[in-house]
Structure formats: C-alpha cells, structure tokens
Amino acid sequence: MSKIEEIKPLRIDPKFRYEIARMPDGKNILQCFQCGTCTSDCPVARFNEKYRPRNIIRMAQLGLREKVLSSDFLWLCASCFTCTDRCPQGVEVASVIRALKNLAAIEGRIPQIFRAQLGNLLKTGYICEIPETRIRKRDSIGLPPLPKGNAEGIYRSLRDLRIMKVIGVAKA
Amino acid sequence: MSLNKYIIFLGCMIPYRALSYEVSARKVLQRLGVELVEMPEFNCCGLPLEPLSHEIMLILSARNLAIAEREGLNILTLCPGCAGTLKKTSRELKEDRVLRDMVNKHLSESGLKFSGSINVKHISQVLLEDVGLDRIKKTIVKPLKELVVAEHSGCHLSRPRKHIEFEDPENPKALKMLIEVTGAKCVEYIGETECCGATIAGIDDKVALSLVREKLNHIRDSGASMLITVCPSCHFMYDSNQIRVERMFGETYGIPVLHYTQLLGLAMGINVNDLGFDELRVSPAKVLDKIK
Numbered sequence: 509m510s511k512i513e514e515i516k517p518l519r520i521d522p523k524f525r526y527e528i529a530r531m532p533d534g535k536n537i538l539q540c541f542q543c544g545t546c547t548s549d550c551p552v553a554r555f556n557e558k559y560r561p562r563n564i565i566r567m568a569q570l571g572l573r574e575k576v577l578s579s580d581f582l583w584l585c586a587s588c589f590t591c592t593d594r595c596p597q598g599v600e601v602a603s604v605i606r607a608l609k610n611l612a613a614i615e616g617r618i619p620q621i622f623r624a625q626l627g628n629l630l631k632t633g634y635i636c637e638i639p640e641t642r643i644r645k646r647d648s649i650g651l652p653p654l655p656k657g658n659a660e661g662i663y664r665s666l667r668d669l670r671i672m673k674v675i676g677v678a679k680a
Numbered sequence: 681m682s683l684n685k686y687i688i689f690l691g692c693m694i695p696y697r698a699l700s701y702e703v704s705a706r707k708v709l710q711r712l713g714v715e716l717v718e719m720p721e722f723n724c725c726g727l728p729l730e731p732l733s734h735e736i737m738l739i740l741s742a743r744n745l746a747i748a749e750r751e752g753l754n755i756l757t758l759c760p761g762c763a764g765t766l767k768k769t770s771r772e773l774k775e776d777r778v779l780r781d782m783v784n785k786h787l788s789e790s791g792l793k794f795s796g797s798i799n800v801k802h803i804s805q806v807l808l809e810d811v812g813l814d815r816i817k818k819t820i821v822k823p824l825k826e827l828v829v830a831e832h833s834g835c836h837l838s839r840p841r842k843h844i845e846f847e848d849p850e851n852p853k854a855l856k857m858l859i860e861v862t863g864a865k866c867v868e869y870i871g872e873t874e875c876c877g878a879t880i881a882g883i884d885d886k887v888a889l890s891l892v893r894e895k896l897n898h899i900r901d902s903g904a905s906m907l908i909t910v911c912p913s914c915h916f917m918y919d920s921n922q923i924r925v926e927r928m929f930g931e932t933y934g935i936p937v938l939h940y941t942q943l944l945g946l947a948m949g950i951n952v953n954d955l956g957f958d959e960l961r962v963s964p965a966k967v968l969d970k971i972k
Contacts (some may be wrong), residue, residue, distance in 0.1 A: 532772070555890040563795045583731065583883050588875035589839035593849050600840070609731040621882040622732045625724075629740075633723040634692045642695060649703055649956070651686050654695050655722035661790030662723050665743060668786065671733040 513653070521573040528568055533603035536595075540565050546591035546601045551583050559584040560599050561591050568608060577612040583619050585609075616674055621674065630666075630677065633657015681798070683810040685715040686756035687748045689766070689800075689913070691723050694758055698912035700956030704941040705758050705803060707955065711819050711948050712811050718754070721747050725762040726769070727836075728879075742770035742783045745800075746792040755800040760836040760911045763802035768843040770796060804839060804910050804940070805846050806856050816861050818827070821949040823863025826970045829943070830904035831855040831866055832895070832918070834911040835875050849873065859908055859938060860945035869902035871895060878913035893925045894918050896933050906936040906967050910944055915939060920961045936964040946971060 528534045546561040547553050553560055558581040567576040576582065582605065591601035613622075625635040632638070634657060646654065666672055694702050698955070709716060726740030745766060748755050757763040776798040784793055803810040807816060838849035847854050852873065857864040874895060877888030896918065899907055909915045919937040926933060937960070945955040957964050 551877070551891055552880065552887055554894075555887045556884065572925075584880055584887065585731075586835075586875050586877060586879045586888075587730075587837040588879075590835075590873075590875070592840045602840070606731060606734065610733055613732050618732065619883060622729065625728055626732065626736075629724055629729070634695070634719075635724045635728050636692055636696045638695050642697075642699065645699060646695070649699065651699065651703060651706070652718055655690070655719040657723050658721050658790065661721075661792070662740075662743070664789035665739050665792075666736060667784045667789075669733065669735050669739075671736065 513663055518572060519574050521571040524571040524573045525569050526606050527611075528604060531607040533600040534607045536597065536599045537565060537568060537604050539597040540569060540595075540599045541597060542566060543596060545594050545596060546599075549590050549594055551588060551590065552586050556581070556584055561585070561605065564605060564608065565599065565601065568604065576608060577615060578617065582612060613671060614674055618675065626675065626677070629657075630663055631659060633659065633662060681752075681754050684713060685717065685753060686801075686806070687719060687751050687753040688716040689719060689744065689748075689755045689757045689762055690722070691757065691762040692728075693760040693912035693916070696900075697916055698939070699757055700959035701912055701915065701939040701941060703954070703956040703958050704939055704945045707950050708941050708944045709803075711950070712807075712815065714806070714811065717751060717753060719744070719747060720751070723766040725759075727761045727765040730765075737765065738769055738772070738779070738783050739786050741766050742787055742794045743790075743792055744775060745770055745796075745798065746787055746794045749795060749797050752798075754798050755798045756806050757800065757802055758912065760802050760834050762914065763800055763805075764844055766800040767845075768791040770800060771843060776851050777815060778935060795938070802846075802857060802910070804833075804837065807858055808854055813857065816858075816944070820862060820947045822947055822971070824943070824947050824971055825863045827864040827906070827943075827967065829864050829866055829906050830860060830869055830872075830899045830902050831859055831908045832872070832876070833916055834909065834914045835873075837910065839961050855908065855940065859943065862943055862950070864943065864947075866908075867902050867904050869904070870898045874916040876911075877919040878917050881917070888917070889921060889925050889928055892921055893929050893931060896922065896925065896935060899935055900933060905970075906938055906964075908938055908940050922962050934962060936960065936962050936967050938964065938967070
C-alpha cells in the first residue's frame with residue numbers, strides 16, 4: 509500500500525519576482541516564457557536530476573519563495589553563464605540564480621564552504637589557506653614573495669554589510 | 681597606458697595550486713619584453729564569494745582595482761575568473777553612480793577609492809591584443825610541429841558575453857590562434873566550450889567529476905595527445921583530478937594537461953626545468969619526448 513502524504517498548502521509570495529527583478533542583473537526574470545533553453549544547455553543538469561534552471565526561474569516567478577530558497581539544488585549552479593548567453597528572452601539566468609542564493613544566504617542558509625572561504629579571506633586576504641610548502645616552493649623556484657592581504661582593511665570594508673551580521677563574523 | 685607594463689594579479693588559485701602556470705607565465709612574458717609589477721596589497725577578486733553576496737564580490741573586486749589605480753597600471757591576470765570579475769565590477773561601477781558611491785563608502789573605511797581609471801585583461805587577451813601574434817612569432821625558435829593538441833579556454837574567458845567583451849563564447853578562437861603560433865596543431869572536438877565543474881567541486885564532487893570525465897572522453901577521441909588550458913581551476917580539474925576520475929569511473933586517460941604558457945615556453949626554447957613541468961600530476965613525459 510502506498511503511503512498517503514500529508515498535503516501542505518504552498519506559501520505564495522506574489523511580490524517575490526519583483527524583489528528578484530530589482531536585484532543586480534535580475535530584471536529580465538519577468539520576461540521568461542519557459543522555453544527551456546537554459547535547462548537543455550546546462551552542463552550540471554546533464555548529471556544531476558534535481559538541478560533545473562527553468563524550474564528555478566518558474567518557481568521564482570510564481571512566488572514560491574520558501575520552496576526555492578530552501579532547496580539544496582540552488583547551490584549547484586556552476587556559474588558557467590551558458591544559460592545567460594543563450595536565453596532568447598535576455599534573462600540573465602545565472603544572475604537570477606545568484607540573486608536567489610544571496611537571498612537564501614541572508615536567511616542564514618549558507619553552505620559550509622562559503623563560511624570557510626570567508627574565514628580565510630578575513631585572516632589572510634586569500635580564500636584558501638596557502639600551505640607553507642607552497643610558500644617555500646615559490647622561493648626555491650625564484651618566484652617573488654606573495655602579496656600580503658590587509659586583514660584589517662578587508663574587515664573594515666565589509667563589516668557594515670548585512671550578510672556579515674548573518675554569518676556572525678566577529679572582529680579578528 | 682603602457683602596453684608593455686602591467687600589475688600582475690595572481691588571485692588565490694595560482695599560489696595555492698598552480699605555481700607551474702605562474703612560473704611559466706613570468707618566463708614567457710619576460711621573453712616578450714612585458715614588465716610585471718607586483719600588487720602592493722592583495723585580496724581575493726570576490727568571484728568565489730559571489731554566491732554568498734554580490735556586495736562582498738563588488739567590494740573585494742573594487743578594493744583590488746583601487747589598489748592598482750594607485751600604481752597607475754593596467755591589471756594582467758592569469759586566471760580568467762579574476763579577469764572576468766574585475767572587469768564586471770569595473771563596468772558596473774563605472775555605469776552606476778549610486779552603486780559606485782555605495783562601494784566607495786565601504787572602501788573609504790580603509791582609505792581606498794575606485795575611480796575606474798585602469799583596464800583589466802587576462803594574459804591571453806594581453807598576448808593577442810597588446811603583444812600581438814607577430815611579436816610572439818619572432819620569439820619562436822623551436823616550432824612544435826610534432827604536437828597535436830586540444831584546447832580548453834574555460835567559461836570565464838568569454839562568458840557572460842556582455843561583461844567580458846573579448847571573444848565569441850560559442851566559437852572561441854583566441855587560444856587556438858595562440859596555440860597555432862607555437863607551431864602545434866590544434867584539433868576540434870565535441871563540447872569544446874563545456875564547463876570544467878570547478879566552481880561546484882566543493883558542493884557536489886560527483887557532478888563536477890562527471891563533467892571532467894565527459895571532457896576527457898571527447899579529448900581522447902579527438903586524436904589530441906594533450907590538453908592546453910589558460911585557467912588554474914580548469915587545469916586543476918583536468919590534471920590533478922584526472923587520476924580521481926580514472927579511479928571513480930574505471931577510465932584510462934593519461935592525457936597531459938599543460939598551461940598554455942608552458943607550451944609557449946617550449947616553443948621559445950626556454951629550458952624545460954624552468955617551466956614548472958615537475959608540478960604536473962599527469963606525466964608530460966610523452967609530450968616532452970616528442971619534441972626532443
């Protein structure tokens with residue numbers, strides 16, 4: 509016997525698409541007519557059955573804010589910009605998806621890798637920890653010393669952003 | 681502004697895992713008479729953090745642009761991701777006064793200001809537009825006629841079209857022209873413009889490695905004996921991850937992946953030991969044997 513699933517009403521935010529349209533490179537979301545060029549040309553969609561840019565755009569247009577912002581697949585966009593360049597309606601699909609990720613992040617939905625990268629950035633200016641062996645290797649093959657990051661300057665430039673409070677970045 | 685002097689922007693990936701690219705790039709640029717000045721201060725271009733916040737990306741990018749402006753030099757990058765991000769920020773801030781004022785307010789907290797007085801180019805754009813194929817040709821002392829190669833330009837060298845304004849993303853030619861000037865033959869293959877998956881390797885490894893496998897399969901079928909890249913992240917995916925892909929999917933490749941600057945260095949007759957070949961994970965021995 510198949511299990512009967514509880515039916516939950518979908519929460520709709522009718523103004524959501526205008527919120528997206530106001531974000532950088534987001535305005536053409538209103539022009540999407542669901543042709544599916546983005547999904548059919550998407551390299552990630554070939555290897556992941558959940559990631560479908562066309563569906564993401566449609567969910568955003570319909571105001572399914574909670575559903576789309578809480579989805580894991582949102583973070584699978586590789587930012588290759590194939591969809592953006594090929595959309596016949598001029599929708600900057602990758603930028604719309606970026607806008608959705610930014611909104612999810614503001615709500616505290618942040619994959620661990622970004623927290624780690626930001627942590628490194630605030631310490632050294634680089635998003636990854638450059639191992640000591642690499643620094644020595646540079647020296648041994650005659651490369652100049654690595655430029656230093658200005659941790660204090662970086663922190664001061666970023667500290668007033670809302671996202672920094674969401675992440676809970678304390679002064680180093 | 682000088683076409684022979686740039687401030688070099690290394691980014692994060694080059695010092696982290698592509699010293700072979702940096703060392704070979706510096707060698708060939710020196711041969712071509714291009715002078716490089718180091719960044720007096722550095723932070724990440726912002727691209728990896730853009731999924732988190734567009735503003736973080738803009739501010740990080742603008743900081744670097746402002747630092748280079750103080751030196752009065754155009755930026756040369758080895759990473760197409762850095763070039764694309766710095767170009768995009770520069771363009772957005774020049775066009776949008778409100779955004780520029782917002783970003784400059786953040787920058788003023790550490791005594792910096794963006795005014796938009798410099799340009800940004802990836803090394804392949806510098807080689808094609810500022811140095812020129814004729815000048816490169818004059819430095820070739822050992823044409824690599826024996827080599828048949830495939831190229832992978834990578835997404836951010838041309839996409840998104842409106843920000844990069846360098847070449848046609850559907851039919852990229854820059855790297856092909858740069859390869860042909862070395863005397864090597866560049867073959868065509870299926871899926872030349874497909875993504876390497878590096879940006880999602882930290883989110884879903886399986887998808888990223890599937891993209892690598894697909895690309896390497898097409899290259900194996902193309903008749904090329906090696907792959908040439910101009911991006912540290914693409915290079916990492918195809919070189920360092922090649923062994924992982926072989927293990928994960930039961931494939932056999934052994935396809936050497938060279939940074940373009942290593943190929944050019946060979947054609948210039950620069951000593952192999954000075955071009956970082958020891959850093960490559962897939963042995964380039966069969967390539968080097970052919971040109972002995």
